[in-house]
Amino acid sequence: MITKRNSQKLKYHIVNSLNIAIAFFVVLVVTSTTMAQTIWNGTVNTSWYNSSQTEFTITTAEQLAGLAQLVNNGNGMAGRIIKLGNNIVLNDTTNWMVTTPINLWIPIGGSQYRPQNDPIGRYFREFSGTFDGAGFVISGVYINSSSDYQGLFGKVNSSGIIKNLGVTVSSIRGGGYVGGLVGYSSGTITNCYATGNVWGIAIGFSEGSCVFSHSYIGGLAGSGGTITNSHATGNVSGTAIVYSESNNTCFSSYVGGLVGFGGTITNSYAIGNVSGANVSGTGPGSLANYTGGLVGVGGTITNSYATGNVSGTGNNIGGLAGSSSTITNSYYNRTTSGQNDNNGRGTPKTTFEMRQQGTYIG
Numbered sequence: 001m002i003t004k005r006n007s008q009k010l011k012y013h014i015v016n017s018l019n020i021a022i023a024f025f026v027v028l029v030v031t032s033t034t035m036a037q038t039i040w041n042g043t044v045n046t047s048w049y050n051s052s053q054t055e056f057t058i059t060t061a062e063q064l065a066g067l068a069q070l071v072n073n074g075n076g077m078a079g080r081i082i083k084l085g086n087n088i089v090l091n092d093t094t095n096w097m098v099t100t101p102i103n104l105w106i107p108i109g110g111s112q113y114r115p116q117n118d119p120i121g122r123y124f125r126e127f128s129g130t131f132d133g134a135g136f137v138i139s140g141v142y143i144n145s146s147s148d149y150q151g152l153f154g155k156v157n158s159s160g161i162i163k164n165l166g167v168t169v170s171s172i173r174g175g176g177y178v179g180g181l182v183g184y185s186s187g188t189i190t191n192c193y194a195t196g197n198v199w200g201i202a203i204g205f206s207e208g209s210c211v212f213s214h215s216y217i218g219g220l221a222g223s224g225g226t227i228t229n230s231h232a233t234g235n236v237s238g239t240a241i242v243y244s245e246s247n248n249t250c251f252s253s254y255v256g257g258l259v260g261f262g263g264t265i266t267n268s269y270a271i272g273n274v275s276g277a278n279v280s281g282t283g284p285g286s287l288a289n290y291t292g293g294l295v296g297v298g299g300t301i302t303n304s305y306a307t308g309n310v311s312g313t314g315n316n317i318g319g320l321a322g323s324s325s326t327i328t329n330s331y332y333n334r335t336t337s338g339q340n341d342n343n344g345r346g347t348p349k350t351t352f353e354m355r356q357q358g359t360y361i362g
Helices: 004-015 017-034 061-072
Strands: 055-058 081-084 130-132 137-139 142-144 153-156 161-168 171-174 177-179 182-185 188-194 197-205 213-218 221-228 236-243 251-256 259-266 274-276 280-282 287-292 295-302 310-312 321-328 331-333 347-349
Touching (some): 055 061, 177 197, 197 213, 213 295, 236 251, 251 321, 287 310
Parallel strands (some): 055 081, 081 130, 142 171, 153 182, 161 188, 171 197, 177 213, 182 221, 188 221, 213 251, 221 259, 236 274, 236 280, 251 287, 274 310, 295 321, 331 347
Antiparallel strands (some): 177 182, 177 221, 213 221, 213 259, 251 259, 251 295
C-alpha cells in the first residue's frame, strides 16, 4: 500500500524533476563563474597518501588521478575514507565536445592484472573504501575506450561506498561495463548524480560453446549494487555485437537510464533517453536483451521513476525496466518514453497524471 508520506515524497520528485535538473545546471554555472578552478594538467600526485592514515581530503585533479593510480596498482583503500575538499575539473568544459578533450581519464579501479598463482586468469582491481564527494562536483570526465569497467570509477566491490558526489559535463564510452559514475559496483551509491552521456559497445566471440560476456550500460552505473537518492540525466546507448557458432544463448545486454543491471534502487530517477540492445553479428546463437528507462534489469525498485524515451530491439523493452523482480511505487512517463508496458515492470502514466498527487495515493 502506498502511504501518504511515500506518495508525497514521490510526487515531489516527479513533479519537480525538471526544476531539479534546471537547478543543478544553474548551480553549476554559478559555481563555475564564481570560483576559480584549475583544469587537470595531466600529471599524477600520490604524495597526499600515507599508509598510517585512514582519512584523506583531496582537492586537486592531480590528487584524484593519484587515487586512480594507487587503486589500479593494488591499493583498494579498504577501511579508508577519501573526501573531496573542492570541485575538480578534468578537462576544459567550455564548448564541451566541440573539440576532443585533452585529458583521457583512467578509471579508479578496473585495471586488469594476473596473479602469479593464476597466470591465465583475468582479475580486475577494485575500489574498497569510502569516497565522500561532500557535495562537490567532478566535471570534464572524458573516456574513449573499448575496454570494460569504464566510468569515473571502474570497479567498486561490496565494501565500497560512493556518496554525496556529482559527475557533470562528461563523455564516457567503453565496452562491457560502462556508467556515468561507475562501470561496475557491488557496493553502495547514495546521494550521487551524473549528467553526461554514456555509450557502451560490447563484443563477444564464441566458437562452439557459450561465451560468457555481457553488456552493462547505465547513466549512473553499468551494474550497481545498492543505489539510493541518486539520479542520471544524460542519454545512454548500448550496442551488443556477438559472433557465435553456438545455438546457446551466449550474450546478454542490459541498458538503463540509471543502471544497466541493478540490485536495489530506492528514491532514484533517470530522465535521459535510452537506446539499447542493437544487436548484430553472425551465427545462430540467441541473445537476451533488456532495455529500460531506469534499469535494464533491476532486482528491487522502490519510489523511483523514469521519463526519457526508450528504444531497443527484442521483447524486453520497458518504460521503467526491461525486467525486474520487485517494483513498488515506481512509474514511467508513457507520453515521453514511447512505451506502454504494464506487466509488472513499472506503472505507465501520462505527463499529466505524473503531475497529479492523486496518482500516487492508493
